[in-house]
Amino acid sequence: MGKRVVVLGAGFGGLELASTLAEEFAGDLEVVLIDRTEGFVFGYSKLDVMFGRTTAEQVLHRYADLAKPGVTFVHAEVTAIDARTKQVETTAGAFAGDYLVIALGADYEIGRTPGLAEVGHEFYSEAGAFALRDTIAGFDGGDVVIGITAGPFKCPPAPSETALLLDALLRERGIRDSSTISLVMPFPRPIPPSRDASTALLAAFVERGIAWHPETNVRSLDAEARVARLGDGSELPFDLYLGVPVHRVPAVVEASGLTVDGWVPVDPATLETPWPGVFAVGDCAAVGTPRAGVFAERQAATAARRIAARVRGDADGPTYDGRGVCYIEFGGDEVGMVEVSFFEGRPNGSMHGPSLDLAADKHEFGASRVRRWFDREWAPVD
Structure with a gap:
């Protein structure tokens, strides 16, 4: 052609x-x-x-x-x-x-958030997340702040997943009682389009002692005082700051x-x-x-x-329907799944799980894409 x-x-x-x-x-x-x-x-x-x-x-x-x-x-x-x-x-x-x-x-604008590059860690880039493997492995307890600087940002469930996975890891290592975890997000709910998913996450936060700070953001990090300054005027102390940088x-x-x-x-x-x-x-x-x-x-x-x-030379093809499915890690190998629709009236999403069965579904989701795009088999965990 x-x-x-x-x-x-x-x-x-x-x-x-x-x-x-x-x-x-x-x-x-x-x-x-x-x-x-x-x-x-x-x-x-x-x-x-x-x-x-x-x-x-x-x-x-x-x-x-x-x-x-x-x-x-x-x-x-x-x-x-x-x-x-x-x-x-x-x-x-x-x-x-x-x-x-x-x-x-x-892309990410690390410099848009004062102090992030100096005393914080961003976990949205591959380099940032991969570097945190050793940092988190060496963390011996203290105050952790997971903060969003501004919207929009990629993969809306990821900050909530990070809080829950960190909670599970610190419990496994026996240092959860000597640590705090705070999640700062500029939304009224963790997953705005899905009330069910947000309710499940908020319940998990309460159950696991994760502090939820909605409808505000992290404006800056004070390197000397080791506090995150929020948009609502409050401050959160941190020993470890995990940040979602400004997107552009x-x-x-x-x-x-x-x-x-x-x-x-x-x-x-x-x-x-x-x-x-x-x-x-x-x-x-x-x-x-x-x-x-x-x-x-x-x-x-x-x-x-x-x-x-x-x-x-045919007539125009299909139109985009605004639908999607997202998986959410809840810790303990349990995964939830949210089905969301954005173009059928008000955005809405239904929640399934969390469960161990959905963890297997998530595994197959990744394996099927690698099979389709790269023509090979893949297991996400070696």
Whole structure:
């Protein structure tokens, strides 16, 4: 067919889009997949490494292993994007396509929170979470603050999961009684779209003595006093601070003039930007759903099928439904599952579990994606 799709970013969105197009065209459509990293890591795998349940090497899925028909992986940094011509500049040269998909995710601004870089630890980047493995292993008790600096942020359940997993680990090590855990979040509930999930989490916090500070955020960390200063004027002492940094669209996307109010605008039903033939999916896009991998994956599948329809000259493809499923770690190997819908009236979500059976479901969720994207079997824990 002689058409080319250039995909920027190989996270949930980029991998699913490339895999869908490879299935649709069996090599008759050229897909160029560009990413600056050497491999993919599930967001929840960062917590597995952080809490010593597995290793960084075990959770890394290398892009060099990709072998999809028609898909070429380019290991490079994107340095400029021209949405009008669908051309991009990278450290490996220039690429142009008939269609362009921006799936570059979100970056972090550590410096936006005074004191975070000096006396705190962020656990949202792979490097930050992996480095915390040794820090948490060496922690001998004290005050822990898990703080969100601002919204929106990726994977909304992750801070609550961190609090519960830390509680379980400290109990296992016999130092929970000499420790406090506080969770600071700028929402009225831990999972705003799901009252059931929020109720279950709040009950778990009460049961395990985790202090919940809703509707405020962490403004700064005082290195000398060792306190976190909150937006409501209060302070929390800390011996260990685990922070969710301010999120932002990648600088190259902003510099290319693709953003409105900080994110890439798209039609929520089609994922197409104001530039014809240019789509954006995942964390960098203003879709109206949470910034989480499961939503990026479903958006990418929609965008891929709409691109496929245009390549074939068919009528427009399916529309995005705003649905997603998230797993929540409760500690003690129990996992809950939330099914959420965002485009059918008011956002709402139903909760299942927590249970050991859902832990097995979560395992299969990851294994099935690795099977689909990398054509191999994978166990998240070695």
